[in-house]
Amino acid sequence: MKPPARAWRRSIGARIIALFLGLLLAVQLAGWSALHASLVDHARSELPTRLAEGERLLQTLLDRKAQGLTDGARLLAADYGFRAALGSDDTETIVSVLANHGARIGATQASLLATDFRLRATTAAHPDELEAVIARLAAQAASAGRADAIALIGGRPFQAVLVPVKAPLLVGWVMMAFPLDAQLAADMRSLSGLDLTLLVRPSAAGAWTPRLTSLNAAQAAGLADETWPATGAHAGMRPVLVRDDELGVRALPLLGGPGNSTPGAGVLALLSISVDDAVRLPRDLQLALVAINLVGLAVFVLGSILTARRVTTPLRGLAEAAERLGAGDYATPMQGLRRDDEIGALSHSFERMRVNIAGNQAQILKLAYEDSLTGLPNRARLRETVDEAVARAAPGAGMALILLNLDRFKHVNDVLGYRLGDLLLQQVARRLAGEVVREGDLVARLGGDEFGILLREGSPPVALAVARRAAKALEAPFELEEHRVDIGAGIGIACWPAHAESGDTLLVRAELATMEAKRQGDGPLLYDPAIDASSAQTLTLMTELRHAVENGELRLFLQPKLALDDRRVIGAEALVRWQHPQRGLVPPAQFIPFAEQTGFIRVLTMWIFEEAARHWRTLDEQGLAVALSVNLSTRDLMDQELPRKFEALLAKHGAPAGAFCLEITESAIMDDPQRALVTLDALSAMGLRLSIDDFGTGYSSLAYLKRLPVDELKIDQSFVRHMQSDPDDAMIVRSTIDLAHNLGIVVVAEGVENGEVWEMLRDLRCDLAQGFHMGRPMPVEDFVRWSSGRRAGAAPAGAETSRLLH
């Protein structure tokens, strides 16, 4: 199993989300980059403009200031007291009034000039420092009536104004000078965001010195270190790198520039702005961008999760639905059929597929589980139902399986044709389904002439009752068009859990019981382990039997057959007996039926035949030339090699075929008359005599009897035993004898137990007799002795005490 994280990473949903977010981030990044680049470009391109505007602002500030100073100075010059003091002609008074009134408007330097601009009085300590500025101002004032200028006085930058003194006509000039202080830089900074630095130098040869600045001292010093032409005004911006900080600088000469009459001394105003600060996005814009991006991200995350869900949830639903279909659940309808997008279309396709598969499946199931001829469930269905019932059975519950195998169905097919055979099967099905079963029971056709009834609740007695009902239902003749057909069935029953633990075993055992019931022909039969070649008991028996053959535990017994007219011993029936080392003499009933079922009977038959052939030679040598009879079973008859094997044995022991008679029961022939006939014809052709055993108990038709190469006919002991008391039996015996004699066949009566019967049979001109009255089966040695004794003139032996089945 994959780790969930990995599975999640591989999912479509995760890919959709990743794609969405990736695209968004790319777009955001691109947008942000473009915005940033644009803003930076814009800011950079704006810098020269801002500096130019700053320069105009500075000019305006200086002009305003000059105007203000001029106005102030004008007012001062118009002051009566001031003018009166100037008129006093006392220099000391004049100087003091200049200082006093100049201080009123913040001038640190005040001077009085004559109308021809000669210096008459001044507050300056070094009047000669004023000459340059007076000269410049005088030039302006001569034409403008007033003047102002930036001047360097004592190495410090001043703004000087010159106004006339009138009383009321021009009587002189007053010059006032105001220091340029840090306030100017502060004003510039607050008004324009630009930094102002004033550089001064006393002469062209001197170095620039920063006088006032809104930068820090280090930056100002850095600017001062640059080379600044005193006169050449920089029209544009000049980038200056000061201490790793790039400054955009615009220089404005305030003194010493073109038009200034004071060569040498210079005052340079530097407007500067930090490029980094200017191009940096404003903080609120940064925050807004971050907020927008975060909100966008959140919206996209939500949106993509919802979209992914919208795609993957129905996909998962479809996958689950496909799983369900794969697991065989065709009943659950699809989800998402209401959607009208691709997923809806896919759901519809799945739904159509589900419906189609469900239909096909139903059809297949019908074909797979239903017998098409009768409409009954078939063998597979019965098998599954049995398995299910076993699996679901409540503790203590029991069920029963009844199997019916129709007798002589093949015969019906052969004689009446398959069409009527099918008709018969349908009628049987109707009767079983209609008359026999109860609610909840299942009737199935297993194939051919086999039917089954599953009683979901059934103990052995109940099952037996149902089975008898079934047998009874089949008793009434079937009307097949103009034909009436009587048909019976071998019915076997196996119960769960009494006879089998699994459904499979239950079926096998029910089939065994059916076969046995058919063989016995005595109505419904419950399963018994004894009839089961595969039961543990019979497996053990099989092993022991095999062992018995190999170790010579088997004994050959002979029961004499006497001629009724002269009591001569004409022959003997060869029988096998098992001398078990521990159990003693095992009765034939305990192993012969078993041998027949398992097929081991063929081994026994060969053993008996060989023993008979061997002993015939012994008897012959002792003068006992009797015919020996050996029983053949159905299985022997089915063996095509049987005649060749017998021939080999006869040759081996030098016995003539005519000395042996093979006894076959009617039922053994009727199982498969055609094959049996082939074998019998071959045996007869070898010279072996054939005898019909247990004649009268089967259903063999006289037609068969006529076709068979039969030499002898043995009337079943059940008739013989009761012929004394039952006239019907006596009549049957008589008819049989007559019939046989008419066909030229020797008649043997079995089960002769007393003299009366002997006499009756002799009177009926029966040919031979066999039974306890004359002699029971005995070991060969005893038989030799017994025969010799009789030949010596002894009467038939006394009443027999034991009774033989064979």
Next chain:
Amino acid sequence: MRSRRAPVSRFLAAFAAVLACAHAAQAAGVAVSVVDPAGRPLADAVVTLEPVGTRAPVKPLAGVQVEQVDRRFVPQVSVVTVGTPVAFPNHDTVRHHVYSFSPVKTFELKLYAGMPHEPVVFDRPGVAVLGCNIHDQMVAWVVVVDTPFHARSGATGRARIADVPAGGYQLRVWHSSIPEGVEPATVPLTVAAADVEQRVVLVQGTPR
């Protein structure tokens, strides 16, 4: 503190004398036409004649007034002899503060209405510039002369001095366009019996 060193060259006073025939008479009239270099007549020019070698006795004038009307001094230019008291009646509804910082006569008449108590006596020759401390546009000149021969030009630029005894004189022309502290140039003039016509082209110095 009026400097006497003001250079005469700051203005050009060129004059062409148009001499009529001289008459052997006791006294004669002198008429002077004052024009600017463009030939336009200059009004309110003050013309004086100072005898050469002698000194003509002067008497203070009486009843001289410089009135204030509509915030103007009327007349704007007055010529008085030394020692003449000048009254400054105020005909306006607002008060005036008449002053002079001229060295000839420094005075002030603090805010007053109507007639001030005392007239101002101009006892030294020269030009006094008068102003009003609260009305800067008001200006007037009082030209104080130390000779009885004086006149003021009218709108035509002509000034006439009558009854000038024959003799040698210095003709002096002053006008308000001559800057303060600049001495007006003089022209020698001889007066005989006949009237004298003199044309003076006044080259202005600094205006007003």
